[in-house]
Structure formats: structure tokens, C-alpha cells
Amino acid sequence: MKKLLLASVAALVSTAAVAQDSLPQANSQWFTDAQAKIKEVMARQPNTKRAKNVILLVADGNGVTTNYATRLFMGQQEGGMGDDYVLPYEAFPHLALAKTYNINAQTPDSAPTAGAMNTGVKQLFNTINLNENGVFEDCASVEGNTLKTFAEIVSESDKSVGIISTARITHATPAAVYAKTAARDWEDSVPEGCTAQKDIASQLIDQMKAGVIDLAMGGGRGMFVGADTTLDEQEGTKGKRADGKNLIDEATEAGAQYAWNTETFSGLDLAADKPVLALFEGSHMKYEADRTDADEPSLADMTKAAIEYLSRNENGYYLEIEAGRVDHANHDGNAYRTVTDGVAFAKAVAMADELTNDEDTLIIVTADHEHAIALNGYCGRGSPILGLCYDVNTNTAGGNYKHADEPNLAADGKPYTVIGFLNGAGSVLKEQEDKTFSGSRDDVSNEEAQDKEYLQQALIPMTSETHAGTDVAIYAKGPWSHLFDGTVEQNYIFHVMNHAVQADDAAASTGGAMEATPAAAGTAN
Numbered sequence: 001m002k003k004l005l006l007a008s009v010a011a012l013v014s015t016a017a018v019a020q021d022s023l024p025q026a027n028s029q030w031f032t033d034a035q036a037k038i039k040e041v042m043a044r045q046p047n048t049k050r051a052k053n054v055i056l057l058v059a060d061g062n063g064v065t066t067n068y069a070t071r072l073f074m075g076q077q078e079g080g081m082g083d084d085y086v087l088p089y090e091a092f093p094h095l096a097l098a099k100t101y102n103i104n105a106q107t108p109d110s111a112p113t114a115g116a117m118n119t120g121v122k123q124l125f126n127t128i129n130l131n132e133n134g135v136f137e138d139c140a141s142v143e144g145n146t147l148k149t150f151a152e153i154v155s156e157s158d159k160s161v162g163i164i165s166t167a168r169i170t171h172a173t174p175a176a177v178y179a180k181t182a183a184r185d186w187e188d189s190v191p192e193g194c195t196a197q198k199d200i201a202s203q204l205i206d207q208m209k210a211g212v213i214d215l216a217m218g219g220g221r222g223m224f225v226g227a228d229t230t231l232d233e234q235e236g237t238k239g240k241r242a243d244g245k246n247l248i249d250e251a252t253e254a255g256a257q258y259a260w261n262t263e264t265f266s267g268l269d270l271a272a273d274k275p276v277l278a279l280f281e282g283s284h285m286k287y288e289a290d291r292t293d294a295d296e297p298s299l300a301d302m303t304k305a306a307i308e309y310l311s312r313n314e315n316g317y318y319l320e321i322e323a324g325r326v327d328h329a330n331h332d333g334n335a336y337r338t339v340t341d342g343v344a345f346a347k348a349v350a351m352a353d354e355l356t357n358d359e360d361t362l363i364i365v366t367a368d369h370e371h372a373i374a375l376n377g378y379c380g381r382g383s384p385i386l387g388l389c390y391d392v393n394t395n396t397a398g399g400n401y402k403h404a405d406e407p408n409l410a411a412d413g414k415p416y417t418v419i420g421f422l423n424g425a426g427s428v429l430k431e432q433e434d435k436t437f438s439g440s441r442d443d444v445s446n447e448e449a450q451d452k453e454y455l456q457q458a459l460i461p462m463t464s465e466t467h468a469g470t471d472v473a474i475y476a477k478g479p480w481s482h483l484f485d486g487t488v489e490q491n492y493i494f495h496v497m498n499h500a501v502q503a504d505d506a507a508a509s510t511g512g513a514m515e516a517t518p519a520a521a522g523t524a525n
Contacts, residue, residue: 041093044093044482046480046482047358047359047478047479047480047481047482048479048480048503049359049360049479049503050360050479050500050501050502050503050504051316051360051361051362051478051479051480051497051500051501051503052315052316052360052361052501053310053311053316053317053318053319053356053360053361053362054150054154054316054317054318054319054361054362054364054497054500054501055307055318055319055320055321055352055356055361055362055363055364056117056318056319056320056321056364056366056493056497057089057320057321057322057323057345057348057349057352057363057364057365057366058114058117058173058320058321058322058323058366058367058368059322059323059326059341059342059345059365059366059367060110060167060173060322060323060324060325060326060327060367060368060369061110061326061327061330061331061338061367061368061369061370061371061467062323062326062327062342062345062367062370062472063367063369063370063371063373063468063470063471063472063473064370064470064471064472064473065370065371065373065374065375065470066326066330066338066342066367066370066371066373067087067342067367067473068375069335069338069339069342069373069375069385069419070087070338070339070342070343070345070346071083071085071086071087071090072085072385073339073340073342073343073385073386074087074339074342074343074346076382076384076385077343081381081382081401081402082382082385083381087346087349088346088347088349088350088353089346089349089353089365089475090475092363092365092475092476092477092481093476093477093481093482094475094476094477094481094482094483094484094485095473095474095475095476095484095485096473096474096476096484096485096486096487096488097471097472097473097474097486097487097488098366098471098472098473098474098487098488098489098490098492098493099471099487099488099489099490100113100368100369100370100469100470100471100472100490101122101469102122102123102124102125103122103123103124103125103132104124104125105125106469107369107466107467107468107469108125108368108369108467108469109125109126109172109184109369109467110171110172110173110184110327110368110369110467111123111125111126111127111128111172111173111175111176111184112124112125112126112127112128113173113368113369113490114128114172114173114174114175114176114177114368115127115128115129115147115176116489116490116491116493116494117176117366117368117490117491117493117494118149118150118151118176118177118320118494119147119148119149119150119491119494120150120491120494120495120498121147121491122489122490122491123147124136126183126184126185127181127182127183127184128172128175128176128179128180128181128184128200129146129147129149129176129179129180129181130142130145130146130147130180130181130182131145131146131147133145134182135182136182136183137182137183137191138182139182139190139191139193139194139195139196139197140196141182141196142180142181142182142196142197143196146180147180149176149177149178150177150318150494150497150498151177151178151207151212151213151318152212153498154316154317154318154501155211155212157315157501158313158315159313159315159316159317159318159501160214160215160310160312160313160315160316160317160318161177161212161213161214161215161317161318161319162213162214162215162216162217162306162309162310162317162318162319162320163177163178163213163215163216163217163218163319163320163322164215164216164217164218164299164302164303164306164319164320164321164322165217165218165219165285165321165322165324166218166219166284166285166299166322166323166324166325166341166344167218167219167220167284167285167322167324167325167327167328168187168218168219168220168223168283168284168324169204169216169217169218169219169220169223169279170187170188170200170201170204170220170223171184171187171218171220171284171324172184173320173322173324173368174216174218174320174322174324175187175200175203175204177213177320178203178204178207178212178213179200179203179204180197180203181197181200181203182196182197184200186199186200187199187200187201187220187223187240188200188201188222188223188224188240188241188242189241189242189243199223200223201220201223201224201241201247202245202247204216205224205247205250205251205254208251208254208256208275208277209254213275214275214276214309214310214317215275215276215306215309215310216276216277216278217259217276217277217278217280217302217305217306218278218279218280218285218322218324219279219280219281219282219283219284219285220279220281220282220283220284221239221248221260221279221280221281221282222237222238222239222240222282222283223239223240223241224239224241224246224247224248224279225239225240225241225245225246225247225248226239226241226242226243226244226245226246227239227240227241227242227244228244229246231282237282239282248277248279251275251277252277254275255274255275256274256275256276256277257269257272257274257275257276257277258277258278258279259276259277259278259279259280260278260279260280261280261295261296262295262296262297263295264278265278265280265296265297265301265302265305268305268309270305270308270309270312271312273312276309278302280294280295280296280297281294281296284324284325284328285324285325287325287328287329287337287340287341288325288337288340288341288343288344289336289337289340289341289452290337298344298347298348299321299323299344299345299347299348300344300347300348300350300351302321302348303321303348303351303352303355304351304355306319306321307319307351307352307355307356308355311355316360316501318497318501319352321348321352323341323342323344323345323348325337325341326338326341326342326345327371329341330371330373330421330465331371331424331464331465331466332424332425332455332464332465333421333424333425333426333455333456333458333465334453334454334455334456335373335385335386335419335454335456336386336450336451336452336453336454337452338373339385339386349363349365353477356478358477358478359478359479360478360479361478361479362476362477362478362479362480362481362496362497362500363476363477363478363481364474364475364476364481364484364493364496364497365474365475365476366472366473366474366475366493367472367473368472368490369467369468369469369472370467370468370469370470370471370472371421371465371466371467371468372421372422372423372424372465372466372467372468373419373420373421373422373465373468374419374420374421374422375418375419375420376389376416376417376418376419376420377389378391378392378408379392379403379408379418380392380393380402380403380404381393381401381402381403382402382403383403383418384418384446384449384450385418385419386417386418386419386449386450386454387417387418387446387447387449387450388407388408388415388416388417388418388444388445388446388449389407389408389415389416389417389418390403390404390405390406390407390408391403391404391406391407391408392404407446410441412440412441414441414442414443414444415443415444416441416444416457417444417449417456417457419456420456420457420458421456421457421458421459421465422458422459422460422468423458423459423460423461423462423465423466424455424456424458424460424462424464424465424466425455425458425462425463425464425465426455426456426457426458427457427458427459427460427461427462428440428441428442428457428458428459429459429460429461430461431461437461441457442457444457471487472490474488474493476496478500479500479503480496480499480500480503481496483496483499484496
């Protein structure tokens with residue numbers, strides 16, 4: 001009976017395949033592209049080799065909506081309508097969604113989200129790498145409640161560790177690679193009487209001296225020198241440290257190489273067996289849209305240098321790369337800088353992919369959280385992602401699918417942009433003399449909306465737009481990347497990384513049987 005049923009199923013499948021070729025839509029490119037995608041997916045084989053290297057790329061604040069905006073922008077910049085464009089990491093074979101909430105927060109903060117990815121457990125709002133018994137801004141609660149990081153784990157296996165960020169290197173996401181703190185803002189100092197932990201900048205230098213961190217590149221020079229120290233003549237700003245310490249000198253005296261601009265960056269000896277510390281701004285690095293006037297490398301430049309440097313280690317490496325300013329531009333309500341930094345991140349991903357081998361390098365691309373960004377409708381295809389939402393073109397004769405020439409109008413008779421924010425500095429509600437809020441939308445042209453300085457219209461008035469609690473995507477390729485599947489908790493990312501670097505190569509000969517791999521259980525939540 002079972003054989004008869006199987007034969008019947010096979011016959012049905014065969015009949016369906018034959019019928020499919022005779023469908024009237026069979027010659028459509030949409031149809032043939034989908035068929036080709038099925039064949040590609042069916043041909044995939046899981047890579048169950050041990051990962052020599054792990055690269056975790058985090059575009060801070062790059063949730064699904066922000067990512068979609070970057071996709072359209074990059075595609076439109078290259079001459080297309082944008083929505084069918086494929087970002088470099090969107091071609092990765094494996095995908096999941098991550099839940100981003102913190103232990104005590106529905107809408108997450110970057111510190112505990114990054115900490116979750118680096119330790120394997122969810123953490124408390126505004127803390128870094130403390131367990132649930134830690135208390136925000138309570139220095140005494142650090143004692144006995146610190147967590148072991150992925151960087152510490154792999155360094156014990158003689159792997160190298162690097163961190164890159166366009167934010168301050170002491171900021172939340174990069175700090176999660178090496179620091180443990182009751183408050184993410186303790187970047188250059190801790191409260192008086194706090195002896196259970198050091199400030200985040202000091203922890204970085206300590207971890208470099210201990211051999212845990214081999215390379216750190218980003219902004220945040222001011223966190224490492226005293227308030228009486230001029231950072232450089234061109235910048236003309238002072239350090240931030242109240243204790244007067246010069247941690248840069250401390251690092252170089254311990255043998256580290258130091259870079260602070262493009263010239264010194266280019267002069268780094270990436271073949272030398274010396275740690276690398278590169279701090280390109282007093283605070284955050286420049287937005288990509290403004291970098292032409294700055295003496296600093298791009299995120300892709302830093303990625304290339306870091307991989308070249310870390311690859312010298314025959315035991316492999318762990319590298320976290322953060323595009324930190326995607327988040328900051330969203331906070332500003334400025335979509336132009338959001339998507340231009342998103343493009344810079346995509347180029348860094350492409351660089352990391354180009355310089356590594358899928359056979360031995362696990363690459364994970366994700367975000368720590370999303371923002372309160374939204375896309376308006378109903379926009380015709382090709383509506384400029386930074387501009388106005390144009391009407392759908394219903395006169396498609398001759399294959400003209402681009403939007404109509406007239407922008408959509410809201411009930412107030414005014415056009416509106418494709419991108420908006422639920423809250424932020426671009427709020428249409430303005431504070432009046434009596435401290436109440438009222439107002440109406442300004443009229444805006446397509447040209448004005450695409451200006452670099454334009455703030456997208458928002459609803460709720462806030463000086464800084466907020467994060468959102470929605471899921472973020474995980475894109476992955478390389479050893480054990482197939483473990484990313486379904487909807488997972490954000491801390492699950494650590495467990496895939498940790499399994500990948502410790503997996504037994506012998507699993508490859510068994511086809512990587514999932515039931516024999518404890519880390520594979522509970523993929524979906």
C-alpha cells in the first residue's frame with residue numbers, strides 16, 4: 001500500500017512538472033526566475049566544516065524597513081527602479097528573523113542587543129555583558145554577574161579578534177565585544193567610588209594588553225585622552241577623560257600600532273605582530289555622506305585592512321564590523337544619511353565576502369534593532385525613495401511600469417514623502433508659546449525632500465527618534481550558516497557562532513546530521 005501511494009505521489013509530481021511547462025505564464029521572466037531560484041535552493045548542501053573565521057556584520061538600526069529603503073536607494077543610484085535590486089548580503093543562502101527585545105524592555109537598546117549576540121544570553125536595558133542580576137548604573141552589581149564573551153572564548157583557542165565601528169569604538173555595539181559594564185555611557189569614566197569595573201575605554205586597552213583584542217578601529221579618540229589633551233590641530237577638540245590618563249600612549253607603550261587619519265591608517269604594518277588601535281575622530285566617525293571632507297577611511301577600507309591583518313593568524317579570527325551611523329541618522333530623522341551609510345555598509349559586506357572563503361568563514365549580517373521608520377503608500381514603482389510618493393501608473397502599455405508623473409496627495413491636499421517616521425525631530429507638531437503642541441504639515445517638493453539635510457516628516461515630537469521593537473533579519477553564509485532558519489531569539493546568533501568554531505570536521509562526512517548536533521535544536525521560537 002505504501003509503495004502504491006509513493007508511486008502515485010511521484011506520478012502527480014511528474015504530471016505537475018509537465019503541466020507547468022505548458023502554462024501560459026511559463027515564458028514570463030518572473031516565472032523563469034522563480035524556477036531558477038528553486039533549482040538553486042535545491043542544489044544547496046549544508047557546510048558542516050569547522051569555521052576557522054567568523055565575521056559578524058551589524059548595521060546598527062538596520063531593521064527590515066530601513067534595509068528596504070537602502071535597497072531602493074542603492075538600486076535607484078545604479079539606474080533601476082530599486083525594489084528589484086539585490087543588496088550583496090541579500091544573496092546569502094540562509095536567512096532568519098531575530099527577536100530583539102531586552103530582558104526588561106520591549107523596545108531594545110543597542111548595548112544589550114549587541115551583548116546578546118556576543119554572550120548567548122539576553123541582557124538588561126543599557127547594560128553590557130551582565131546577567132539578569134546586574135542593575136543599571138549600580139557599579140556594585142557588576143561583581144559576580146559578568147558574562148564571558150565570544151571574543152574571550154575564541155582567544156583561548158589562539159584566534160585573533162578585531163572590532164570595527166563607524167561610531168565611537170567605546171559605543172554600545174563595539175563595546176559588547178570586550179566590555180562589561182552596568183551602564184553603557186560609562187565610556188570614559190565611572191562614578192566615584194566604583195571599584196567593581198573600569199570605564200569602557202580602559203577595558204579595551206586592558207583587553208588589548210591581555211591579548212583578547214588584536215585590532216580596534218573606529219571613532220572615539222576623546223574617550224582615551226584627558227581633558228587637557230588636544231586631539232589634533234585640525235580637529236581642535238579636547239579629550240574627555242576627567243582622570244587625565246592618556247590611554248593611547250599606554251597602548252603604544254605596550255607595543256600597539258596607532259593610526260588617527262588616512263595617512264597613518266595607510267602606514268599601518270598589517271604584517272607586524274603588533275596590536276592595532278585606530279581612532280579617527282574625537283567622537284563618532286563622519287557620516288558617509290560627509291566623509292569626502294574628512295580625513296578618515298571608509299568602512300570598506302577598514303574591513304579590508306582588518307581582514308588582511310587578522311588573516312595572518314593560521315588559527316583564524318573573529319571580527320565584528322559595525323555600521324554605527326545608520327542608527328544615528330535614523331535618530332536624527334534624516335533618511336538621506338541613513339541610506340548612504342546603509343550603502344557603505346553593503347560595500348563593507350561585499351568586501352568581507354570577496355576577501356574570504358565560504359568553506360572556512362562564517363559571515364553573519366544582521367542588525368541590533370529597527371527604528372520607528374515607515375514607508376508610505378501607494379507609491380508607483382521608481383518613486384524616489386528619498387523623495388515624494390508618486391501615483392501608480394495604470395497606463396502600462398508598451399511595458400512602462402514606472403510611476404505616474406503626479407505625486408499622491410494626502411487629505412490635506414499636500415504631497416508626502418515615501419519615507420516617514422512615527423516620531424522624531426521632523427514632527428509636524430510644534431511646541432507653541434503656551435507649551436502645547438499643534439501644527440500642520442508643510443508642503444514639500446521632490447527636490448527639497450531629497451536634500452541631504454531634509455528631515456522626514458514625523459508624528460510624535462521628539463528631539464531624537466526612537467528604536468522600534470520589531471524583528472530584524474539575519475543573513476548568513478559559510479560553515480553552519482544553515483542553522484539560521486525561522487524566527488529565533490537574538491542571543492541565538494552567539495550559539496551558531498560558538499558551534500561553528502567548535503564543530504567537529506568529521507560531521508561533514510555524515511552529512512551534518514542535525515539530530516546529532518545539540519546546537520541545532522530550538523532553531524525556531
